Amino acid sequence: MPRPVPAPGAADDDLVRAARAMGVRDERLLSAIRDTPRARFVPAAYVSAAGTDTPVPLGHGQVTxxxxxxxxxxxxxxxxxDERVLEIGTGYGYQTALLARLAARVVSVERLPDLARRARANLAAQGVRNAEVVVGDGTLGLPDQAPYDAVVVCAAHxxxxxxxxxxxxxxGRLVQPIGPGGAEEVEVYxxxxxxxxxxxxxxxxxFVRLYGAHGFPSEAAPLTPRGGP
Incomplete structure (x- = not known):
């Protein structure tokens, strides 16, 4: 029997408090966190952990x-x-959903087809209509839909x-974790x-490593959790 998935509530308020504690003061962003139920963007086995400020596993050695x-x-x-945003690394679509609340259009590239399918379903279930998830090599971007006003990369190189x-x-601005995978400095350009x-x-x-034509060439090295402390 499927686990019940809560609507936005106290758990998401906890995530707002965690964001404030890290120095986030943008009220639009904080409202987006409050109104986007993270429990809808994690595997069913981890719904109970969705309100905590921690990564959860997604399979394939990936985590949120x-x-x-x-x-x-x-x-x-x-x-x-007003922006058109390019996101590299969709996962289950939580960050995509937040970006969609804050920008006019979001295009997200995910290299793993099953994660992309899950993200599309999660976004559709939440009524997100201004985000598109594409399977592909994120290091190549999506030139057919460029230029972008902002780019966010969720893997390290x-x-x-x-x-x-x-x-x-x-x-335009670009945010990316810079490093070898496992010990990064997130930079803004x-x-x-x-x-x-x-x-x-x-x-x-x-962060996990960024793989692709302009990233790391293979997945031979062990993956490290994306976004851990």
Whole structure:
């Protein structure tokens, strides 16, 4: 028998408090966290843990990003509501749903087809109509729908993939964990005429590796949890 999935409530208020404790002050973002039931974006076995500020497993050696870390990364994008956002790494779609509340359009690329299917179903069940989930190599972006006003990458690599830079409009922001996978510094950048300018450090965290043509070449190395402390 399926586990009951709660509507937004006290558990999501706890996630708002966790985001505030990490320094998030954007009331639009905090409202989006409060109104988006994380329990709808985790596997059924982990519904009871959805209200805690911790990652939960998704299979394939993947885990969800810690909610307060999701909040910090979105906060660094400085969205105002008019943007077209490219997300690399969909998971079960929780961050996608938050972005969809804060931007005009979200396009998310997920490399694992079963996760993409689950994310699409989760987003549809929540009535999210301004987000699209595509299966593909996130390091290539999606040039057919570029340019993007913001890009958020949910996996680690020592460098930003060049296609993501070229698909970001001048003045747009990009957030990515920079590192080898397992010990990262999440950085925020802005596209300028010169290319990509680093704006600053967001937070230290641990992420899985970014695989693809402009990422790591294989999955031979052990995966580390995405978004852990």
């Amino acid at each position: 990003t810690q909610p307060s870390l999701v909040a910090l990364m979105i906060h660094a994008l400085a969205l105002n509501g 020592p460098e930003v993939p060049p296609p993501l830079v070229t698909q970001l409009r001048p003045g 802005e596209r300028s005429e010169r290319g990509l300018d680093r704006l600053g450090f967001v937070v230290a965290a641990r």
